[in-house]
Structures are given as C-alpha cells and as structure tokens.
Amino acid sequence: MQGPAQTPQTDTAYPRTERTVPTRSAERASYDKEFVHAILDEAYVCHLGFVRDGAPVVLPTLYARVGERLYVHGSTGSRPLRAAGQADPGLPVCLTVTHVDGLVLARSAFHHSINYRSVVVHGVAYDVTDPQEKREALDALVDHVVAGRSADSRPANKKELAATAVIRLDLHEVSAKLRTGGVNDEPEDLALPHWAGVVPVRPTYGAPLPDPDLAPGTALPGYLRTL
Amino acid sequence: MQGPAQTPQTDTAYPRTERTVPTRSAERASYDKEFVHAILDEAYVCHLGFVRDGAPVVLPTLYARVGERLYVHGSTGSRPLRAAGQADPGLPVCLTVTHVDGLVLARSAFHHSINYRSVVVHGVAYDVTDPQEKREALDALVDHVVAGRSADSRPANKKELAATAVIRLDLHEVSAKLRTGGVNDEPEDLALPHWAGVVPVRPTYGAPLPDPDLAPGTALPGYLRTL
Secondary structure, three states: OOOOOOOOOOOOEOOOOOOOOOOOOHHHEEOEHHHHHHHHHHOOEEEEEEEEOOEEEEEEEEEEEEOOEEEEEEEOOOHHHHHHHHOOOOEEEEEEEEEEEEEEEOOEHHHOEEEEEEEEEEEEEEEOOOHHHHHHHHHHHHHHHOOOOHHHOEOOOHHHHHHEEEEEEEOOEEEEEEEOOOOOOOHHHOOOOOOOEEEEEEEEEOOOEEOOOOOOOOOOOHHHHOO | OOOOOOOOOOOOEOOOOOOOOOOOOHHHEEOEHHHHHHHHHHOOEEEEEEEEOOEEEEEEEEEEEEOOEEEEEEEOOOHHHHHHHHOOOOEEEEEEEEEEEEEEEOOEHHHOEEEEEEEEEEEEEEEOOOHHHHHHHHHHHHHHHOOOOHHHOEOOOHHHHHHEEEEEEEOOEEEEEEEOOOOOOOHHHOOOOOOOEEEEEEEEEOOOEEOOOOOOOOOOOHHHHOO
C-alpha cells in the first residue's frame, strides 16, 4: 500500500507523512499549524514515548511550546533526558497531548465514543546546551502551566540550572486529530429507549490553597484569579 | 549499575523490576495493587505506546480494567491492533494513565511542580480471540467510561463485533507514581514576596446534552445524574 506523498511544509500547515496520516478516520485529522498550536497551548502535561532496550516507554511530563519548538525538562539523572544527551543524533520520541472534551453516549454500545482533540508529534529530541535557549525554555515551561508566572518567581540559580536538563523537539512531523459533535447512531436504533447524548468534560481549577509560610501581605496574584 | 532484584508478585503488590523502579524520586513510586487499581479505575483514557519501524508511537485510547487485565479496543484496521494480532508473541506496549491533581507554584521557578497520580504498565498486548472474553471486555470498556452504561445500550451485533479488535495487557510489570502535598521551597526563599501554594485541578462534567432525536419520554438515567 502506497503512503501519501510527503508534501512540503507550508506557512500554515505541517506536511502529511506516512506516519501522520491515519489508516482510518482520516477526516478527523488536521495539519493546520494554528489548530495544532491551540491544542498544544491549552495543556501542559504530555505523554512522551521513547524506546528503551527495544521496548516502548511512555511517561507523563510537562512541556512548553516556543514557536515551532517544544521543550521538555527534567532531572539530568532521568532516563529519557540522559538518553537524549547521550544519543547521537538525539533520541527518537513521540510526544502526544490529549484533551478530553466529552463522553459520547450512543444508543448502541458500538457507537459510544469520546469527543477529544489530540496532537501527536514525531521527531528526534536533542539536549539543549545553549544557556540562553535553556533559560528561555525553562521560563516557557513555567509560563505554560500558569501564564505570567515565570516573571513572578525566583529564576533558577547555577546549581539548579546544572541539575536540570532540557530537551527540544521541533514541530516538523505533526498531526492533530479530533472528534466533535453528537451521537452517530444507526438509523434503525433511533427509536430505542436508551438515553443518548453528550456529557461535556473539562478540567477545572479549585480555589488556590496558599502555602502556610507565605510572607505576610502576599496577595493572590491576578494571573491566578483569572484561571 | 545493578538494578533492584525482581521480587515475586504478592497478593497485595506488584514486583519491583529494573524498569518499574525509577532512577529518581523512588519515594514517589508505589507497587500497591489497590492503589494502582484506584488510579486505573478513575480514568478511561490512557496513552498507549508501541514501537513501529524502530520509532516510538504514543496514541490516546480508551481502556478498561477487569481484575488483573487491561483491555483496549479499536478498529480492526488500526495500526496497533493490527500489529498485536500479527505479532508473535504479541505487541510490546507501555500503557500509561495520568491524573493531574494540582499545580504546585513555588517561590522559586525550580521547585514548581505538578501534583499527579500516574500508572505505567509494561507488557505485551495480545489480540483477544475468545468471543466471550471479547464481549466482556467491550462491556467493561463502556462501563469504564460511565458505570452502568453497557446494560443500558444495544450490545454489539455480529458485524460490529467483527469490525472491532480488542487487545489484552496483563498487569504484571506495573508501578504507580505520585506527588501530593504542598510547596517544597528552599528555606532561604520563604521570605520572598511571591505567592506560593497549590491550585487544585480536577475534571468536571457539564450538564448532559441530549441527542435531538431522543425517543419520546426517554429520561436522563440515574447513573448520569450522579456523575
């Protein structure tokens, strides 16, 4: 079976490649950069896959996007970050981000589904060695969790920087996939007495719990009030 | 470096193996079966990793737990399910489930963190060919999303069953990892004027949106009212 031809990367879309075009439900796939960026920017935890001793490993970790680059950080002692630093030329990874938007309850068990938006990035992760790029990546990682937070915290000192590894993954081979909308039951099932519809799902934030040792007079910052 | 000895599986804990004992923050790891089951049962979307042409692939997908087995389903045409059916003896996978419980905002950028609970399962996925096991797995997949739902929907017919592949992954090599609690700032940072604390995060369900073609008189079932 011939895969789709690799099309050149444009200003607005990622190229379709053999591994970013799904074998099924291809109509649910998107390569639009703005759409991909929006999904990536709405989350801060990804699932990072790599191969270790021939077997797959998938770990949850924080990430941040800066333009067409993703950054992941961790202890210099952690396995994937060590591997990215040692591997030449870099560590092959797959980085996946998923938002669950709704439970789709059909009359038939078969047509039950999930409304979701996901992004899958294939590529090679490289150890970030440039000090300036590393600092900017670490700021982005903090700001990805709470926008505006990096300017309102003590920056990493030399010892902390040395203990932290950052890897970079460029957005080249990227696809988004989504399901939206309602129930797709078979016409002959519509009269069945089972409730059908969509239950929306979204993450919500509770009231911030201040640290008991907060310096006197420290107010809740505005960027947390609007979360 | 010598890995930890493989200890026999007990009634209450999974054995520690070289790849389930983390290289760092080992105090955050748990092998307790009840704890692992609770994390698995609270979610329904996992990230499934496998190796394709030597490179890692990570895809979000529904899963369900039945005792010490996990099940994942999909189209018989989807890549990992096809691979599990063709591979002998099965498809090596890593299945990861993550709950984000809170954003940990420290005074120092370095000590920012996430409160989370995750489970990582290493193993080999096998195609489920027994019709009875396949039916039970499909019921479990529906009930994992909404408890009680499989009994209140039309079961899959022959054609639908034939179009659906189910793979099984036994819970043998399993670990949970978690971070809980508050901020861990350096003592010398406590007087800094930055707000510090934890912002709780949890998924919430919106009001169910009924399908416009609902059969007249179909009420919202009790299992959805208590979501």
